[in-house]
Amino acid sequence: IVMTQSPATLSVSPGERATFSCRASQSLSTSLAWYQQKPGQAPRFLIYGASTRATGIPARFSGSGSGTEFTLTISSLQSEDFAVYYCQQYSNWPPTFGQGTKVEIK
Amino acid sequence: QVQLVESGGGLVKPGGSLRLSCAASGFTFSDHYMSWIRQAPGKGLEWVSYISDSGTIIHYADSVKGRFTISRDNAKNSLYLQMNSLRAEDTAVYYCARESAWYFNLWGRGTLVTVSS
Numbered sequence A: 001i002v003m004t005q006s007p008a009t010l011s012v013s014p015g016e017r018a019t020f021s022c023r024a025s026q027s028l029s030t031s032l033a034w035y036q037q038k039p040g041q042a043p044r045f046l047i048y049g050a051s052t053r054a055t056g057i058p059a060r061f062s063g064s065g066s067g068t069e070f071t072l073t074i075s076s077l078q079s080e081d082f083a084v085y086y087c088q089q090y091s092n093w094p095p096t097f098g099q100g101t102k103v104e105i106k
Numbered sequence B: 001q002v003q004l005v006e007s008g009g010g011l012v013k014p015g016g017s018l019r020l021s022c023a024a025s026g027f028t029f030s031d032h033y034m035s036w037i038r039q040a041p042g043k044g045l046e047w048v049s050y051i052s053d054s055g056t057i058i059h060y061a062d063s064v065k066g067r068f069t070i071s072r073d074n075a076k077n078s079l080y081l082q083m084n085s086l087r088a089e090d091t092a093v094y095y096c097a098r099e100s101a102w103y104f105n106l107w108g109r110g111t112l113v114t115v116s117s
Helices: none
Strands: A003-006 A009-012 A018-024 A032-037 A044-048 A061-066 A069-074 A084-089 A101-105 B003-007 B010-012 B018-025 B034-039 B045-051 B058-060 B068-073 B078-083 B092-100 B103-107 B111-115
Touching (some): A018 A101
Antiparallel strands (some): A084 A101, B018 B078, B034 B045, B068 B078, B092 B111
């Protein structure tokens, strides 16, 4: 399954809302996860089941969608949220990732 | 502290071999399926290999099948990746990751493998 993320780069001011998308080449139901990666750091697990936040993830992160269209929203960007975000499908083997959306400071 | 720490990366010539290790701590390693995932420079994430909690079920990406071997030692809380016949396109940061129903809920910081003459 091919995962396509858009946009590739999103420029947002601190405190603003950020929304970006992930599209699957076939239906996933809700078998989708999101990860955050900062330079030189391990990816951080954010969301599974398309919308369930992982333990310790702030409520400003929310995921939505099903089937082939998914969205990650950060309601009010904090300085620590500027990073690259990846979606990953786990509906079909092998698990595959999108190419990432970079959220940068505007 | 719950963490995964990879080691063993480095510079190797094409056709060479390398063995990566991943040390787990802070959780019951033997209860979890584990995977290796890689990221080529400036690129996205690519799943490489997976091993079940007991080590009896193993899968590989087509790109590494026949060249890489995943294994684990539950007594040592360690995961391994033996990489043979390395190619330039294997150059990447290699992460070990803990699995839960095919998504990855804990990652290490990674170890860089560079394949170059």
